[in-house]
Amino acid sequence: MKRPTRSDALIQRRFSRRALVLGGLQAGVVGVLGWRMHSMQVDHADEFRMLAEENRINIRLLPPARGLIFDRNGVLLAGNEQNYRIVITREDAGDIEEAFARLTKLVDIDPELVERAKEEMARRSPFVPVTIADRVAWEDVAKITANAPALPGITADVGLSRVYPLGSDTAHVVGYVGPVSDYDLTEGYLAEDDDPLLQIPKFQVGKTGAESRMEDQLRGSAGTRRIEVNALGRVMRELDREDGDAGADVQLTIDAHLQRYVQARLEGESAAAVVIDTETGDIRAMASSPSFDPNLFVRGISVADYNGLLNDNHVPLSGKAVSGGYPPGSTFKLVTSLAALEAGEVEPEETIWCGGYTNISGIRFHCWRPGGHGNVSFHESIKQSCDCYYYEASQRVGIDKMAEMARKLGLGVRHDLPLSAITPGIAPDKAWKRERYGEEWRIGDTVNASIGQGYVLASPLQLAVMTARVATGRSVTPRLVHTIDGVEQPSGRGESLGLNENNLRRLRAAMYDVVNHQRGTGYGTRTVLDEAKIAGKSGTSQVRRITPEERARGVTSNDDLPWNRRDHALWVDFAPFDNPRYAVCVVVEHGGGGSSVAGPIGRDITLQALYDGDPPLEAYPSNMRGRMAEQQEHIRGLAAQGATATIRA
Amino acid sequence: MSYLEYNTKFVPTGPRKLLYLNWPVILLICAVATFGFLMLYSVAGGNPGTWMLPQLKRFGIGLALMLVVAMVPIWFWRNMSVLAYLTALALLIAVDFFGEVGMGAQRWIDLGFIQLQPSELMKIGLVMMLAAYYDWLPAKRVSNPIFVALPLILIAMPVMLTLVQPDLGTALLLLLGGGAVIFAAGVHWAYFVTVIAAGAGAVFAVFKSRGTPWQLLEDYQYRRIDTFLDPANDPLGAGYHITQAKIALGSGGWTGRGFMQGTQSRLNFLPEKHTDFIFTTLAEEFGFAGAFGLLLLYALIIIFCVSSALTNKDRFAALLTIGIATTFFLFFAVNMSMVMGLAPVVGVPLPLVSWGGSAMLILLVGFGLMQSAHVHKPR
Structure with missing residues (x-):
């Protein structure tokens, strides 16, 4: 046996030293690891948690x-209906092709939809449900549910979608x-x-x-x-x-029944009508014709349908009752006449001569009646709608006072209803023209404006408001929302306009005679029951200038003109005369004569509102009753096919 | 001095050897492995068949193997050292040519009954080789440059071979493990100081060269370094794993979220949660108490190994024990640093806990050698 040498002892000591250094290093590392653990798990635990x-x-x-x-x-005007969808989940479906083959055998599905669903499935994670078809009939849902074991991964799903009954x-x-x-x-x-x-x-x-x-x-x-x-x-x-x-939930002031009637009564025309409750400003009906089915948009309208709506020259997508600005024609005489009376520029009994035309600064302004009206008083000027009277009266009052009156009566002012594209219209004055065209106001502009032509533009809503204000003397403000979540919205009854009551009474009396006097322009639209007496004013506004040559040849009949160059037919009225409840405006685009085209529509709508349904035939003059019975029948038919049955909530 | 020069009559023989085993280490190993079984049960969502039972079986085999190795006298193993090293080296070369590609690196060689990772074998083979070398080398030549160069080559060859696989983790373990044996063997300080200084210089040059014409690494390699330094920069890309791991670890708190209650692990936010990142699940579910407890168990194993080495007068046995202890230490230190965001992610499993057969078998064989050294120490 060999004894350990000195160098062996030396190397043994060195090994021990080195081993302890190594152990110490390792202990240090363990210490660092432990410190790091403590720092993360104890000191910063909350952050990491x-x-x-x-x-x-x-x-x-x-x-x-x-x-x-x-x-x-x-x-119910807008509701939510349950909408059934067919949904597939890739990871549950197993063989996709097999799943679709079985599904299409069971239910009729557009192959295009199947392709689209496959594409989407390829993009998404296997557990994400992909919609195959939307708005599936209940029968198909029932079939899928009944065959669920044979259709792994395919389920019927239900969601809510909007519906307009x-x-x-x-x-x-x-x-x-x-x-x-x-x-x-x-x-x-x-x-x-x-x-x-x-x-x-x-x-x-x-x-x-x-x-x-x-x-x-x-x-x-x-x-x-x-x-x-x-x-x-x-x-x-x-x-x-x-x-x-x-x-x-929102409750509108609209009366669905009246709304349907109005819409049906405008059938076939490019027209708009508004019915306002003069007591509250409530809009009972607001129609624009032609219309469209909003449900098409919710379901996804086809390109063909959409282009059809866009390219129709009767512009079905536009809500003409608020967005259409029309020259109001003679219905604007309510503004001119009241402005003149209020300013004291014309006396009620004073007469003005109408010879069929008036020359003003070298230009001849014609009355609608070629021979003229002779001596015309205030009352007659409204009743017979004499233009020359207003050419004179307006020159006396001046455009600024007319514009002021127009705004007072609700023209040239934006009535803020929760609707799209509401036009403020135009109640022009001198400042407006300077601002808009940078030109000075000319006397001819005043004369044009006096009969609702030239720069004047108004929407059917504004004309209805004007009529309601004339009928009540109050600042009636239109209101479309009755309650929100059961909370009544402020009434649009309005305060007094501060107009002279005598002047208003004279104007209303003249409007009464428009309809009820033999020589009134609207005599054809009269009613005979006392409870349903109407006072109104017609308007026929030109959309083109009549050249002297044309006039020389004699007035061209509207019927000979292309549709879009014909006159607009306008009508405003309120009823009953002695205790007004409703104000109505009807505008038929390019319809022709106001009293002959728009007037009868206005009367029918007014009666419908007054009687909350079809009026008794006795309300009409006896010679019209047969025709009216037919018309009521016809419109009932139209309204019935117009939409599905109304749902009472 | 070596065994043949000793009187071996005091060395226990036969079944008596069992009494001389280092039992504390065996018990600690079993305790650590138990942590592993629990975690594998948990990450499998309570299904023992997925990972826990196969791991239990492998641990049993490994434990038996350890005892067999421990019963064989240490001088036999010393004589096998060169063979072990050369076999491992040959397999490493072979795997670069015939290996199976797994996890983006060539690491496996399929022997039919087991998929062998030669790099694991090399972790033991290298330590044995170096220990045997210094056992043979006369003490006064230890710091002789020629005799320092030889072990450096012995280390460099397997390190290069694992680097090209590429397996950065194993290369690091081999390098540091080998270095530790050389250090313990008593090579002069100056060599280590030089190497460390050179390494620091290289790191400095790598960073300093970025963006200059003489840039030392490719751009993507710099980006990886960036991700390691600040994983939040790339939370859904490469930094995702480390960010999620840190969240899991940190959210554990003092006592954890409860066994099988870790949301990060149960909802699959954690990557590789049964292998390299298993520590994060453990830390999430058992909290600081559990995580630090495991660290202490590991530290105790090291302490028992080092004290065994210190009391062993046989040079080969002592160096081998130190080498194996250091290799084991490197396993858990690198793994824990990695999942706690202290080191880049380099694919090193948590020893005796992570799922995987090769690493566990080789570690248990290593502990078998350590036990053999302990049982047959000169008395």
């Missing part, structure tokens, strides 16, 4: 049910909804809206009419669902759920 929760928990929005829209009597009858008032667009969010009316609901793909928002202008009230607030997801985004379970608040 929060990050873990953020990882794990996703918040999904639950879209609220959109508020319903009713008419004043509780008839009255269809085209309320299209312009209620409007329609559609999927929120990039335009809505960047430049449109939702640009300032940061509601997270808008980030949901294809979330439905109001696009036109009350649906868009009352979006805030109708939309409601989002509910939330907190779900636990795994790293791939798969939903593991629902942690909790907080249902959102459904949108507020």
Whole structure:
């Protein structure tokens, strides 16, 4: 046995030293690891715990049910219906081709939809449900449910979608909804809206009419669902759920029954009509013809249908009752006459000579009646609608006072209703022309304006407001929303306009004779029952200039002109005469004579409003009753086929 | 001095050897492995058949293997050292040519009954080789440059071979493990100081050269370094794993979220949660108490190994024990640093806990050698 040498002892000591250094180094590293663990798990545990929760928990929005829209009597105008969809989940379906083969054998589905669904499935994770078909009939849903075992991964799903039971009858008032667009969010009316609901793909928002202008009230607030997801985004379970608040129900002032009638009565014309309750300003009916079915837009309108609507020269998409600006023609004489009386520039009994025309600064202005009216008083000027009287009167009053009166009566002023594209119209004055054209006002402009031609433009709504204000002497303000979420909205009754009551009474009396006097322009639209006496004013406004040559040849009949160059026919009235309840305006674009075309429509609508349904035939003069009975029958037919049965909520 | 020069009559023989085993280390190994079984049960969502039972079986085989190795006298293993090293080296070369590609690197060689990772074998083979070398080398020549160069080559060859696979983790373990044996063997300080200084200089040059015409690494390699330094920069790309791992670890708190209650792990936010990142699940579910407990178990194993080495007068046995202890230390230190964001992600499993047969078998064989050294130490 060999003894350990000195060098062996030396190397043994060195090994021990080195081993301890190594051990020390390792202990140091263990210390660092332990310190790091402590730092992360104890000192910063809360931060990491929060990050873990953020990882794990996703918040999904639950879209609220959109508020319903009713008419004043509780008839549903815009509702939500259950919408059945067929949905497929790839991971549950197994063989996709096989699944689709079975599905199409069972239910009739457009092959294009199947292709689209396959494409989308290829893009998405296997657990994401992909919609194959939307708005599936209940029978098909029943078939799928019954055959569920043979259709793995395919399920029927239900959601809410908007429906308009009255269809085209309320299209312009209620409007329609559609999927929120990039335009809505960047430049449109939702640009300032940061509601997270808008980030949901294809979330439905109001696009036109009350649906868009009352979006805030109708939309409601989002509910939330907190779900636990795994790293791939798969939903593991629902942690909790907080249902959102459904949108507020809105009740409009519209009377669905009257609305249908008006819409049907305008059938075939490019026309608009407004019925205002003179007591409250409530808009009982507001129609624009032709109309369209808003349900088409909710379901996704076809290109052909949409182009058809766009290219129609009667512009069905436009709500002419508020967005159409028309020269009001002789209906504007209510403004001119009242301005003249109020200013004291004409005396009620004073007569002005009408020889068929008036020469003003070298230009000949014609009266509508070629031979003239002779000596015309205030009363007669309205009754017979003499133009020369107003050429003279307007020169005495001046345009600024006329414009002031026009604004007082609600023309040239934007009435803010929850509707799209409301025109403010034009009540021109000197400042307006300078501003607009940079030109001085000329006397000829005043003369043109006195009979509602030239620069003057007004919408049917404004003319109805004007009539209501004349009828009541109050500043009646139109109101379209009756209640929101059961809360009554302020009435549009309005305060007194501060006009001389005698002047108003004279004007109303003259309007009464327009309809009820043999020589009144609207005698053809008279009614015979005392309870239904109408006072009105017709208007026929030119959309083209009549050249001296034409006049020399004799007035060209409207019927010989192309449609879009014919005169607009206008009518305003209120009734009953002694205790006004409704003011009505009818405008028939290029319809021809105001009293012959628009007048009868106005009368029928007025009677319908007064009697809350078809009026007794006795209201009409005896020689008209047979024809009226036929017409009522016809319109009932139209209204019945116009839309599906009204749903009472 | 070597065994043949010793009186071996005090060395226990036969079944008595069992009494001389280093039992504390065996118990600690079993405790650590138990952590592994629990975690494998948990990450499989409570399904023992997925990972836990196969791991249990392998641990059983490994433990038996360890005892067999421990019963064989240490001088036999010393004589096998060169053979072990050369076999491992040959297999490493072979795997570069015939290996199976797995996890983006060539690491496996399929022997039919087992998929062998030669790089694992080399972790033991290198330590044995170096220990045997210094056992043979006379003490006064230890710091002789020629005799320093030889072990450096012995280390460099397997390191290069694993680097080209590429398996950065194993290369690092071989380098540091080998370095530790050379250090313990008593090579002069100056060599280590030089190497460390050179390494620091190289790192400095790599960073300094970025964006200059003489840039030392490719751009994508710099981006990987960036991701390591600040994983939040790329939370869904390469930094995703490490970010999620840190979240899991940190959210454990003092006592953890409860067994099988870790959301990061259960909802699959964690990557590789049954292999390299298993520590994050453990830390999430058992908290600081569990994670630090495991660290202490590891540290105790090292302490028992080092004290065994210190009391062993046989040079080969002592160096081998230190080498194996350091290799084991490097396994868990690199793995834990990696999942805690202290080191880049380099694919090193958590020893005795992570799912995987090769690493566990080789570690248990290594502990078998350590036990053999302990049992047959000169008394």
